[in-house]
Amino acid sequence: MSFLAYLTLPVYGLILFVVYQYYRFFMKPKSQLAHYEKQGLPVIFAPFWGFLQGLTESVQKHKDIFYAWKQLNYMNPKPRAFASNLGATPVVALKDPELIKAFYMTQEKSYIKAPAACDVAKMILRNGTLLVDGNQWKAHRKLSNPLYSFDHVKERIPEIVAVTNKMLDKLKEKDLKKVNFMREMQHILLEITGKLFFDLELSSLSFKGDTVSGFVADLIDRSAVEALTPFTIFFSTDIVKTGIHPRHKALVKDINDLRGFLYGAAKAKLGEILAAKANGTATGKLPLLLEILYQQHQKLTEEHLDEVDLVDEFAMFTLGSMDTTSHAITFASYFHLNCPESQKKLPQEVNEIFKDLSQVSMDSLNKMDYMTAVLKETLRMAAPLPNFLPRQATEDHKLGDLDIRAGTIVVVAGVTNNFDPEYHDDPNTFNPERWLDEKSKTRQSTSKNAYISLPFSTGARSCSGREMGIALVRIVFGLFVKKFNYQYTDKNYEMVFTTKLFQEPLETLNYSLTPKN
Ligand code: HEM
Numbered sequence: 001m002s003f004l005a006y007l008t009l010p011v012y013g014l015i016l017f018v019v020y021q022y023y024r025f026f027m028k029p030k031s032q033l034a035h036y037e038k039q040g041l042p043v044i045f046a047p048f049w050g051f052l053q054g055l056t057e058s059v060q061k062h063k064d065i066f067y068a069w070k071q072l073n074y075m076n077p078k079p080r081a082f083a084s085n086l087g088a089t090p091v092v093a094l095k096d097p098e099l100i101k102a103f104y105m106t107q108e109k110s111y112i113k114a115p116a117a118c119d120v121a122k123m124i125l126r127n128g129t130l131l132v133d134g135n136q137w138k139a140h141r142k143l144s145n146p147l148y149s150f151d152h153v154k155e156r157i158p159e160i161v162a163v164t165n166k167m168l169d170k171l172k173e174k175d176l177k178k179v180n181f182m183r184e185m186q187h188i189l190l191e192i193t194g195k196l197f198f199d200l201e202l203s204s205l206s207f208k209g210d211t212v213s214g215f216v217a218d219l220i221d222r223s224a225v226e227a228l229t230p231f232t233i234f235f236s237t238d239i240v241k242t243g244i245h246p247r248h249k250a251l252v253k254d255i256n257d258l259r260g261f262l263y264g265a266a267k268a269k270l271g272e273i274l275a276a277k278a279n280g281t282a283t284g285k286l287p288l289l290l291e292i293l294y295q296q297h298q299k300l301t302e303e304h305l306d307e308v309d310l311v312d313e314f315a316m317f318t319l320g321s322m323d324t325t326s327h328a329i330t331f332a333s334y335f336h337l338n339c340p341e342s343q344k345k346l347p348q349e350v351n352e353i354f355k356d357l358s359q360v361s362m363d364s365l366n367k368m369d370y371m372t373a374v375l376k377e378t379l380r381m382a383a384p385l386p387n388f389l390p391r392q393a394t395e396d397h398k399l400g401d402l403d404i405r406a407g408t409i410v411v412v413a414g415v416t417n418n419f420d421p422e423y424h425d426d427p428n429t430f431n432p433e434r435w436l437d438e439k440s441k442t443r444q445s446t447s448k449n450a451y452i453s454l455p456f457s458t459g460a461r462s463c464s465g466r467e468m469g470i471a472l473v474r475i476v477f478g479l480f481v482k483k484f485n486y487q488y489t490d491k492n493y494e495m496v497f498t499t500k501l502f503q504e505p506l507e508t509l510n511y512s513l514t515p516k517n
Contacts, residue, residue, distance in 0.1 A: 050085035097451035111391035128316030224501035373432035379455035
């Protein structure tokens with residue numbers, strides 16, 4: 001009897017499974033990457049892990065997740081893009097600003113947000129603007145646009161100043177010897193978001209034994225981490241939703257509970273409004289999101305979202321304003337602390353602008369030239385979303401002369417250009433002055449080609465909350481600098497950058513704070 005005849009069905013099954021996985025994770029991506037290699041792109045293939053392997057090694061060896069990407073700037077010739085893989089899927093990272101421009105022009109037609117990167121976070125945001133595509137995105141963007149408009153942000157400045165001031169005064173009552181800075185910023189920003197959009201004081205509530213902000217921040221981190229585990233890469237992100245693994249089960253439950261909590265809050269607010277309108281006791285203007293909620297409940301608008309959709313948008317504001325902005329402020333605080341010029345100039349400016357809080361307005365905030373330069377330089381050195389969210393091509397198409405195949409994940413490798421000496425002098429140094437000096441290489445190159453530096457993205461899918469985000473950084477970080485001196489609790493602290501959904505510090509950044517008189 002031959003050897004093969006001894007093998008049973010399960011063994012044949014196992015062999016077939018192994019062969020198929022070898023084909024899926026090794027042969028297929030390699031042959032797909034050959035398509036990009038033929039077009040002159042450097043290819044970095046790593047079985048299964050793909051580009052995540054390079055990022056992990058960069059953190060371990062160089063304390064910077066994008067070290068290897070930044071090194072592309074020193075290759076000769078400098079690549080326009082490079083290709084790698086994520087599990088079985090080819091990935092193309094764009095560096096050449098002309099390719100980036102071509103991508104932005106075709107993104108709505110030929111791409112969706114890559115499910116591998118976005119689907120787990122989508123469990124939290126569901127139909128919130130950031131992660132949906134096509135008509136769903138159009139409806140959400142249209143209905144939420146008034147909330148983000150310049151006029152709306154302008155109108156809400158006094159409220160943002162008042163809430164920030166109150167929260168920073170409350171902070172003084174805490175133990176200031178060791179403050180987890182990013183957490184505090186998330187706490188303040190969530191309070192602002194709650195007040196502005198839902199007239200809720202979220203900082204006074206706790207959720208499952210944590211502050212709401214702490215819980216939301218952890219949940220976002222957990223969902224980002226789950227999206228890229230070996231288990232998820234192997235089975236696809238759908239496996240997380242099934243809750244088979246106990247960690248996934250806990251994540252799904254926490255997401256549902258949080259959404260239930262937000263939905264309950266929205267419902268309760270709507271109930272209050274309806275009752276006040278019915279009794280004729282409604283006074284003053286409603287926060288805009290509540291107004292939209294009310295109008296839609298009364299079907300006063302032609303196109304309307306339902307209450308669940310509005311909770312999605314509330315989750316969106318929470319993520320947008322709490323998390324991206326708290327990351328930006330955390331990075332700014334770190335760079336500011338290490339920059340003698342900024343230490344000298346920024347406090348002077350904030351003391352002047354915030355001398356009389358009742359006078360702070362969009363006009364006065366727009367005079368914060370040094371703060372604006374600090375923010376721009378922070379976003380160059382460490383943007384919360386330096387490469388934006390990965391997209392996946394839905395059809396074969398051309399980006400400039402680059403032939404992209406359907407199914408390829410495309411990333412805008414903005415971080416490479418932010419550190420390219422062709423565009424910035426001394427690119428590894430934090431230097432806000434480069435944004436103030438019209439003749440600096442940075443100002444010259446970015447004014448010639450805006451696609452070099454896009455911390456808020458561009459085009460139809462650019463950040464809706466740009467005006468709000470800039471105002472929040474100016475106010476929250478500005479008032480913080482006015483009210484506190486701060487130092488590292490660990491004198492040797494050096495920020496190591498990593499990414500979850502957003503770029504963030506690998507180790508918690510703790511400061512000791514001293515209130516100023
Ligand atoms: C410094 C602060 C911020 C930065 C650096 C930032 C950056 C970005 C970036 C890069 C995107 C594009 C993501 C992509 O498509 O891959 C984006 C989208 C978005 N951001 Fe922001 N953001 C900030 C603050 C905010 C704030 C405060 C809000 C809301 C209050 C907000 C709401 C949004 C929304 C709704 C989108 C989705 C737009 C769409 O897909 O149509 N962002 N943001």
